[in-house]
Amino acid sequence: MIRIIVVLAAAFTTFTFWTCTQSESRNYVSIVGSSTVYPFAAVVAEQFGRTTRFRTPILESTGSGGGIKLFCSGVGLEHPDIANASRRIKKSEVDRCRENGVNEIIEVKIGYDGIVLASSRKNPPMSISRKDIFLALAKEIPDLSGAEKLIANPHKTWKDVNSSLPDTKIEVLGPPPTSGTRDAFVELAMEGGAKTFSWIKDLKKKDKSRYKAICHTIREDGAFIEAGENDNLIIQKLEANPDAVGIFGFSFLEQNTDKIQGSSVDGFEPNFGSIAKGDYPVSRPLFMYVKKSHVGVIPGIKNYIEEFTSDKAWGEDGYLADKGMIPMPKEEREKYYNDARYLVPIEIK
Numbered sequence: 164m165i166r167i168i169v170v171l172a173a174a175f176t177t178f179t180f181w182t183c184t185q186s187e188s189r190n191y192v193s194i195v196g197s198s199t200v201y202p203f204a205a206v207v208a209e210q211f212g213r214t215t216r217f218r219t220p221i222l223e224s225t226g227s228g229g230g231i232k233l234f235c236s237g238v239g240l241e242h243p244d245i246a247n248a249s250r251r252i253k254k255s256e257v258d259r260c261r262e263n264g265v266n267e268i269i270e271v272k273i274g275y276d277g278i279v280l281a282s283s284r285k286n287p288p289m290s291i292s293r294k295d296i297f298l299a300l301a302k303e304i305p306d307l308s309g310a311e312k313l314i315a316n317p318h319k320t321w322k323d324v325n326s327s328l329p330d331t332k333i334e335v336l337g338p339p340p341t342s343g344t345r346d347a348f349v350e351l352a353m354e355g356g357a358k359t360f361s362w363i364k365d366l367k368k369k370d371k372s373r374y375k376a377i378c379h380t381i382r383e384d385g386a387f388i389e390a391g392e393n394d395n396l397i398i399q400k401l402e403a404n405p406d407a408v409g410i411f412g413f414s415f416l417e418q419n420t421d422k423i424q425g426s427s428v429d430g431f432e433p434n435f436g437s438i439a440k441g442d443y444p445v446s447r448p449l450f451m452y453v454k455k456s457h458v459g460v461i462p463g464i465k466n467y468i469e470e471f472t473s474d475k476a477w478g479e480d481g482y483l484a485d486k487g488m489i490p491m492p493k494e495e496r497e498k499y500y501n502d503a504r505y506l507v508p509i510e511i512k
Contacts, residue, residue: 188240189240189461190217190218190461190462190463191217191218191219191220191221191461191462191463192208192217192218192220192221192244192245192461192463192464192467193220193221193242193243193244193245193461194208194220194221194222194223194243194244194245194246194247195222195223195225195229195230195233195234195243195245195246195247196223196224196225196226196227196229196230196231196234196245196246196247196248197224197226197227197230197247197248197249197342197343197344197449198224198226198338198342198344198393198394198412199249199276199343199344199412199414199415199449200247200248200249200273200449200450200451201222201224201247202414202415202418202486203273203274203414203449203483203486203488204220204222204247204451204471205222206482206483206486207467207470207471207476207483208220208222208467210470210476210482211463211466211467211470214470215463215466215470217462217463217466217467218463220245220463220467223243225341226338226339226341226342226343227246227247227248227249227250227341227342227343227344227346228340228341228342228343228346229341230243230246230247230248231246231248231252231256231452232256232259233246234246234260234265234452234454235256235257235259235260235263235265236263237263237264237265238263238264238265238454238456238457242454243454244453244454244457244461244464245451245452245453245454245464245467246451246452247449247450247451247452248343248449248450248451248452249276249342249343249344249346249347249412249447249449249450250343250346250347250447250450251270251448251450252268252270252450252452252509252511254511257509257511265454265456266456267454267455267456267506267508268452268453268454268455268508268509269452269453269454269455269502269503269506269507269508269509270450270451270452270499270502270509271450271451271452271453271468271471271472271499271502271503272448272449272450272491272495272499273449273450273451273471273472273477273483273488273491273499274448274449274477274483274488274489274490274491275438275439275446275447275448275449275488275489275490275491276412276413276414276438276446276447276448276449276487276488276489277412277413277433277437277438277443277445277446277447277489278344278347278348278351278352278410278411278412278413278445278446278447279410279411279412279413279416279425279426279433279445280296280335280408280409280410280425280426280428281401281408281409281410281411281416281423281424281425281426282401282405282406282407282408282409282423282424282426283401283402283404283405283407283422283423283424284421284422284423284424285405286329286405286406288424288425288426288427289321289328289329289408289426289427290426290427290430291325291328291426291427291428292325292356292428292429293351293352293353293355293356293359293428293429293444293445294356294359295321295324295325295328295356296352296353296356296428297352297353297354297355297356297357297359297378298316298318298324298325298356299318299321299324299333299335299386300316300333300335300353300381300382300386300387301316301353301356301357301377301378301380301381301382302315302316302380302381302382302383303315303316303377303380304316304318305360305362305363311362313377316382316384316386318333318386319332319333320332320333321333329406331406332406333386334385334386334388334404334406334407334408335386335387335388335407335408335409335410336388336390336397336400336401336407336408336409336410337381337387337388337389337390337409337410338389338390338391338410339389339391343447344410344411344412345410347445347447348410348445349378349379349381350379351444351445351446351447352428352444352445353378353379353381354378354379355444355445357377357378358378363377363378390409394409394411394412394415397409397410397411398419398422398423401422401423402422408426409423411423413425413433413435413438413446413487413489414486414487414488415487416433416487417435417486417487418486418487428443428444428445429444431443431444433445435484435487435489438489439489439490446489449488451468451471452509453468453503453506455506455508458506465506468503469503469504471503472496472499472500472503472504474496477490477491477496478490478496
């Protein structure tokens with residue numbers, strides 16, 4: 164009994180110390196994560212700072228993986244309150260959070276975005292398929308003879324991949340492995356293309372590890388160039404080399420239509436309507452993760468979430484739609500609004 168009381172007293176003392184220290188030392192919301200979500204979160208933060216008594220949140224664009232890693236590193240002043248992500252948090256990341264004392268995580272899906280293969284407006288836009296994308300960028304592809312085996316990717320130009328595509332060198336500028344855009348791209352575009360080969364598709368049930376390695380491994384011979392999390396830098400490189408292609412979130416394409424254009428994929432243009440209807444095949448949900456233990460301690464967290472999940476922000480006619488985010492259907496908005504309002508923790512088994 165004495166030991167239990169001592170443990171509880173120590174826990175209460177730790178909680179009290181954290182509460183007092185945090186409220187006295189940091190009076191703003193700290194947000195990290197996805198470069199895709201960053202512009203949306205920044206608009207909400209700016210609106211929040213203008214219209215409430217709270218300080219404008221501080222945002223850092225670290226990529227989804229990098230942001231979640233920081234988010235999961237612990238509870239307290241030096242750790243962020245919110246992580247934005249352009250993919251769902253992984254079970255391994257939730258486990259890491261729990262190991263570091265981050266036990267209750269609130270998941271808020273905030274909307275949808277598409278992943279585009281964009282090029283300079285100096286050239287005509289491409290019309291490609293997910294199969295073309297896989298054959299252009301996979302490290303290994305099916306033997307050209309039709310045999311059910313893999314060979315090192317021999318394709319040098321887009322025309323090598325598909326005779327209807329331009330006779331230009333394959334040079335794709337894309338995000339690093341820490342990026343949620345990269346995760347979504349390999350899952351939706353690369354894997355989608357790999358599954359057009361029936362024997363590879365069958366591997367998913369027979370040998371999941373090999374299947375994933377084939378579908379998700381990008382070539383390393385210079386055809387794909389990791390360009391970091393700075394999308395503006397990729398645009399500069401596309402302007403310098405009009406034959407190159409860049410991988411972006413749809414919202415970034417929307418903001419730069421004077422400089423770049425999106426390629427159609429499997430016959431669907433990357434536009435607001437095709438993504439909202441689910442026709443555009445390379446689209447994904449966007450998320451915000453909130454540390455419940457920081458709510459009520461760091462001032463403004465719940466108020467910021469309320470602003471983000473208001474109809475004036477994420478609704479069909481909200482200001483985030485004007486910035487290129489694709490709103491969720493009403494039923495989904497209601498579900499995640501309630502999860503956010505009542506701080507319902509995520510359950511990933």
